[in-house]
Amino acid sequence: MTKPRRRIAATVCQSCGMPLRLDAADRPDSGSPDDPSFCSHCYGAGKFVLPDLTLEQMQARVLTKLRKVGVPESRARTLTRRIPSLQRWKART
Numbered sequence: 001m002t003k004p005r006r007r008i009a010a011t012v013c014q015s016c017g018m019p020l021r022l023d024a025a026d027r028p029d030s031g032s033p034d035d036p037s038f039c040s041h042c043y044g045a046g047k048f049v050l051p052d053l054t055l056e057q058m059q060a061r062v063l064t065k066l067r068k069v070g071v072p073e074s075r076a077r078t079l080t081r082r083i084p085s086l087q088r089w090k091a092r093t
């Protein structure tokens with residue numbers, strides 16, 4: 001088996017932390033025409049989908065989503081903890 005190449009660091013949504021590669025499946029043109037830093041769930045038509053979402057709300061949403069897709073609790077919490085360091089939230093502090 002060959003290992004898939006992983007370059008996660010620069011390729012996650014800068015709002016929710018989701019790998020943009022996964023998002024490309026829902027988006028045939030792959031890559032948002034508005035801003036390639038965000039996934040289609042967070043950003044579309046030139047603005048955030050949920051502009052008033054707080055950091056805490058985003059973390060809760062992501063944690064719920066990760067649990068739902070079967071991500072182990074410890075991994076889900078690690079992924080959720082890094083959200084404050086993403087571009088969208090860093091700019092607010």
Ligand SMILES: [Zn+2]
Pocket residue numbers: 013014015016017018038039040041042043
């Ligand atoms: Zn996102």
